[in-house]
């Protein structure tokens with residue numbers, strides 16, 4: 001039977017790259033995003049690869065909306081084999097300049113969504129006897145980054161949630177892991193670069209290029225680079241791996 005993966009934030013960027021890769025791996029894909037248009041476009045691209053795809057509009061920071069997303073996905077497809085909790089946002093500011101409202105907002109989108117997602121799919125995966133939950137970490141799950149303080153805090157939290165969920169769900173044959181990319185050239189990094197350039201008063205592109213200069217492999221990361229790792233984590237080849245937040249960053253030198 002064809003397996004099904006839900007990928008959140010799959011309308012663009014890393015989520016879209018993961019959705020297309022998992023479709024190539026033979027999964028049916030639920031494309032979840034806030035943006036109806038981009039979700040529909042990704043779903044059409046996936047159908048052209050010969051598997052089924054269901055685009056669903058959902059705000060994953062809302063528990064009821066996440067539950068509804070999973071219920072609709074499970075009505076359409078008989079199993080939910082993989083959940084990729086990919087949707088997230090970045091904010092670029094010093095901690096002192098970040099408002100309490102913005103701090104709450106980034107936690108709701110980046111962390112609460114993963115908590116809701118785990119809770120929504122765990123009973124389904126338990127009843128099936130297996131499942132894989134794969135969360136979006138970051139190099140900022142391992143190293144706090146200047147001007148990305150609240151963002152780094154969310155990504156550390158995701159690492160902790162991933163470890164604890166892996167311990168709790170192992171007996172149900174559900175693995176929980178995370179991918180930790182570096183500098184992925186998506187619309188998110190366009191926003192980070194623009195804000196950092198304004199703060200440091202340097203030309204657009206200069207902040208991004210400074211980060212890329214620290215990458216051993218000598219280039220910025222692509223969504224496909226991330227999708228290769230997620231493809232492995234979604235496959236049986238990773239069955240003995242759980243609780244890990246695996247760095248895929250081209251070899252960034254932090255020193």
Ligand SMILES: NC(=O)C1=CN([C@@H]2O[C@H](COP(=O)(O)OP(=O)(O)OC[C@H]3O[C@@H](n4cnc5c(N)ncnc54)[C@H](O)[C@@H]3O)[C@@H](O)[C@H]2O)C=CC1
Pocket residue numbers: 008009010011012013014015032033034035038058059060061086087088089090109136137138139180181182183184185186187188189
């Ligand atoms: N771009 C990068 O360098 C890195 C990104 N990441 C993480 O990877 C994930 C994806 O990042 P990118 O593709 O770069 O971001 P992006 O901003 O290019 O795309 C994010 C997608 O998520 C969707 N989204 C945002 N909030 C949502 C919500 N509340 N409900 C549903 N969908 C929502 C957006 O509509 C968009 O389609 C994020 O969790 C990010 O933190 C991690 C490390 C590096």
Ligand SMILES: CC(=O)C(C)=O
Pocket residue numbers: 090138139140181182183184188192
């Ligand atoms: C967006 C992000 O996670 C980084 C590290 O740039």
